[in-house]
Amino acid sequence: MKSFSKREADRRTFLEQVRESKENGYLLSSKKIGSGAFSKVYLGYATQEKMMQNYKLASDLRSKRHSMVAIKIISTAEAPVEYTKKFLPREIYSLNVTYKHLNVIQLYEMYRNSKRTYLVLELASRGDLLEHINATSDRRELPGLEEEEARRLFRQIVSAVAHCHNVGIVHRDLKCENILLDERGFIKLTDFGFANRYSLKNSLMNTFCGSVAYTAPEILMSKKYNGELADLWSLGVILYAMVTGKLPFKERQPHKMIHVIKQGLAFRQPISPECQNLIEGLLQLKPAARLGLQQVATHRWMLPATSAIFHRVMSSMGVHPECNLSPEKSQAAQAEPLGATSQLPDLESSAKVSEGAKEGQVRPTPRAASATGAFPARAAKAAAEKKSSPDGAAGAANCILQLPSPRKTERPPRLSLYRPSLLSSLQPFHHLPNFRKPGSGFSTSAYVSSKRLADKVPARAAALGAGGGSGGAGGSASLSKQVHSLYTMTPCP
Template sequence: MNKSRKVGKYEVGWVVGEGTFAKVKFARNCETGEGVAMKILAKSSILKHRMVDQIKREISIMKIVRHPNIVRLHEVLAGRAKIFIILEFVTGGELFDKIVHQGKLPENESRKYFQQLVDAVAHCHSKGVYHRDLKPENLLLDAYGNLKVSDFGLSALPLQGDGLLRTTCGTPNYVAPEVLGDQGYDGAAADIWSCGVILYVLMAGYLPFDETNLYTLYSKITAAEFSCPYWFSPEANKLIHKILDPNPKTRIRIDVIRNDPWFKKKYAPVKYREDEEVSLDDVRAVFEDIEDQYIPERSEIKDGGPLLMNAFEMITLSQGLNLSALFDRRQDYVNRQTRFVSRKPAQVIISNVEAVAESMSLKVHTRNYKTRLEGISANRMGQFAVVLEVYEVGPSLFMVDVRKAAGDTLEYHKFYKNFCAKLKDIIWNPKEGKDSSNLLRTRAC
């Protein structure tokens, strides 16, 4: 059955992301016409996994840290069974995708992103918030190329007493050495280390610490065993070594970074209202009395077939009003969220997807023209999962949305290319007017 629904004043559209506990959909504010990202969490799942306090903390923190270089949280709504977090819709994709496509970035461009990252992190720290999972996959780009920090799921507020944090968390390649110990660590210093790793990756195109064996990786991180490539300027090299200091007590602080000559080149601090009032009333209402805050979910049922994508969704999906991006074969890069077009019937598309997935030894789960593929990651360190969903965009014209649900993003890039090569008989090339291996690709949302 096809469903198009509204949640409060928002018209809900397609899925733009999916994780273990939440799904993110594009939605439109019917009062203003503004596009937003709607993060949807099932109340039952939150309760089952005892994540109420963590989700409440994440939402509260995102409302507190309002800054132009941080993804903005607009409001929180509650349904009978779900919680809806309304976020700024960022259209430029992940910084990670830019690195994968482009490789190392020019020093001036890397510095610009680093300046924006440091400003955002400094703002968080001024509010007593520590992100603890800073990495390119959690840094988004808006339509103007400005950086936006996202995903505060592992963020923390300082504890009472010595003010040190003790939970070991984050992504191994970006985590500070002191976080790996059990003596407690300063959240600000740990975030600064992660910023240094990100700057290195931007300028080098690869990680300073990258080992498949975790013991070897942690040993190199603890010893800060790395070297900068020859194309780094002496000034950048010097700053990175001050940031990637394994001793958190002597590691450079954010205020000193901001006064560094290399950092200050073409530095233009963003202007924003620092005294903006923030209310957490909606957060309290959602978690304290969810039933009283019921927001009606109105579903319009259509007969059979895959979901229909209307003109508004097509335009928004294709980066503004430029529809050529949907069918331009010159866009030869693959992002985290990827799509292709087919002229085959929806059921044929699903059957081919299932057959190819099974030939790749992946587990297949299909329901209502939506298929989830699951397997073990290449390094056998966790689960790898992909979700494909079929949309009808015109008479006998279908778009297949493919997105990573779990696992490493770089591994997803490799999987996508291989998977689509096996589906070449059903992928349509609009310029040639027949099925071919040409892919439809758009930016990650």
Template sequence: MVMRKVGKYEVGRTIGEGTFAKVKFAQNTETAETVAIKILSKSTILKHKMVDQIKREISIMKIVRHPNIVRLHEVLASQAKIYIILEFITGGELFDKIVHQGRLGENESRRYFQQLIDAVDYCHSKGVYHRDLKPENLLLDSNGNLKISDFGLSALPQQGVGLLHTTCGTPNYVAPEVLSHLGYDGSAADVWSCGVILYVLMAGYLPFDETDLPTLYRKVNAAEFSSPPWFSPGADSLIHRILDPNPKTRIQIEGIKNDPWFSKNYVAIRHGEEEEVNLDDVRAVFDDIEDQYVSEQRDGNEGGPLIMNAFEMITLSQGLNLSVLFDRQQDYVKCQTRFVSREPAKAIISSIDAVAQSMNLKVHSRNYKMRLEGISSNKIGQLAVVVEIFEVAPSLFMVDVRKAAGDTLEYHKFYKILCSKLKHIIWKSSEGTPKSGLLRTMSC
């Protein structure tokens, strides 16, 4: 069994992965609190000249303290890596709920939108503009409350500069003025993205969705969209006031909060006394790069699949009912995609490799972990998927599949095809039900 510790944290399995960072489960060995650790390589950050951006992201996440924003606890560093200790959110992505249900009801959509606007308004009051608001960056906690994550593209306005100039964000959610390269107001741009999110929550699809970017940009610039017939007049009116292509006449957050449709059953978050934010750990990591190291420990051999320890399994199963690992009846919300197999670990790897090759995906494999890469089916981007094998009991393996890059909807389509081609290795219960599916514990 491989065991790894970073300072006072026992580090577990990978739950997320991107170009510059991995996110892992971890447990504070002093308090037993479960956290998420975002791990970044110092050499990668330096190579890509991202020191300032990462430092900004960390500083922003420490500044913004709101119930609907993922909390950053502390920052640590070893000689080679930076560790960002984050609040662990168990409810998955809001996007997964939309994918599964098709669309949300008006009251539920309004509640999420109210929480989103509350959090965005708070950020703007601190001079922070997110610039990449989309359902994939909105998480849900165990009580179903919304949490904004991923401040990697956030901006703090430079002193004396009123407009932002970097074109960033996800094209389907980005405001017309951001695409114009003429400078834009970060607050108005975030409001536009919130309007697109509200539309997606209520419709189950995007207002602007084209396979080629020129057509997409033209429709965004003209705010060319239509509302489905089930939108109430109040919701439709508010969405059209938000998706105004002119940022000067677009409704602002104060106007949104005064809108009759928005204000129904609205209870504003009441802030207590502002916490004093200490950025000493951030300065220690980035300013004194040779100091403030935490100890890293790794014990055991790496000759086989990782073995899940108790705290991971309990966290994964939302309590002591481990049937959640396998039970399709509990898959109605989240999307951490995984299945269980009784085949030998090497046979599982071999089967997945063969299926990936048949789907024209490139395969990189090492230590019972695979990365599958290829062009998405809509031909407008890359899809990258990570597959990892875990031993959960003797001769019983959990195969964890997660998106590393690409569109979430494309990933869901990929996973369905993958499982259909792996029926011969997926363990079936005595009733013949496959032990796989969209589990309700984590997001992909």
């Protein structure tokens, strides 16, 4: 009887949401994309009248050639006052100031009433990066993505994070689950629930937030931290997960994670030395020793030998890309760890040189045309220098990215990349269910239940964790869909 009455209440609520959305120019479908402690996300459609009124919406959907949007409905009447007064405004502010960037999810419109707040968001229909890594690993029968695909996606992620930092926003919850892919395969950074703005580059924060596997060690040690440098650590974890199909440090308890990190980083499958160098440069225990975004964007692995023109363009701008930074060099080069991110290049339009260039002639590929269009004078100057330089071709040849051939006789075991747990501080929203995707077999209260189980029966808890983390017979399908709540942490400062 209670379940029937609950279904009736949900049906009436949904009909109200349909009516309210239609009054604001959107057709709300019954297809649920996701749900959270205070919100639900539905597939929606923008009407022609709305597209004539909203330029942001119309210009974006015209290029996509469809009218589909994602409508996030937040029940402000049921949510705690602290959430509606602090977390939600920060999320909306972050989405507004990061408009418009190709690799950041777009907020088209917001409307509200006394019960609910509606956020009309860009639709990313191909799921998150974690699902993409696991699906690609199954298809290849090798863990992780190919390095060429990982490079293409990671360039876009770095570009999105650099854009956020340039407008004074730190994400603080960068992880594979918060990176979506749209129908064209473009990266879309989302979930700004823990994002915060800062006015000074060197300002420190003290909020204990994020997911354990992606969280910087200074946060795990409850120290004050620089938000930008914490984001750089998370980028290193994401890149490691992309190329290996696993997380670099597997531990669910924050105090134990510190010990695992101090033991050092291990690469258990062959990846290129340049990629290893980039990951190691990001996963430095000392925040000041980590590579900055400018160094990441111009790293040898990010800009291989085929982009020699782009290297010369960067040099003409006064930026000297490091092909192979050692930890000692990275510490010296990090004297200004946050400097000049506004000069970060457009990574998706970086120039390429054809491998068959002869007698010093530069033949740009179609992608190089966009870069030469952006810097015509500098590109012409760089081409002239390339022609006049006798050792230019030899220098480019020395920077060729050497990828190891896959092992045919010895195949590394395939382990699904699990969704790590959030940090253990569960105030003030510890009593709320975890965020989960529709259709997931994983219980909404499994995180709290597993924590209680760990306190009572450590052996059973360890067995439960092993079954979900490595893709066991019964737990892999359900746990691979688990997404934890963004709002189970302590409030931001």
